[in-house]
Amino acid sequence: MAKEVSVRELRNHTADVVAAVRGGETMTLTVNRERVADIVPHVERRDPWVPASVLREIVREAPADRGLLADLADVRGALLDDE
Structure with missing residues (x-):
């Protein structure tokens, strides 16, 4: 309180x-x-939107794991099989 x-x-x-x-x-x-x-204590609020150039730089510097697409395909296939 x-x-x-x-x-x-x-x-x-x-x-x-x-x-x-x-x-x-x-x-x-x-x-x-x-x-x-x-x-109340101040909280910095970050704008969730960034320019496309910044997003491209982030993706270039830290790309997704190479096995991510295969993992996603497995999960998608498992979800479709469950229906």
Whole structure:
């Protein structure tokens, strides 16, 4: 459960609250004992899309295992046989 921190406490002890959040703790901000917001550690979000040139470079530097296509064919064949 997140620790609650009032607006007054946040104002008076900002450095302590920031240190706690930086350390991974989640805080719930309250105003007159009403929960109004969550203060959570920042998480870097990476864009899942990359330019085609970057993808080609990744594939060139780390190609798939040579036996991968054969393994996939075996699995596909096994799945088709089960139907």
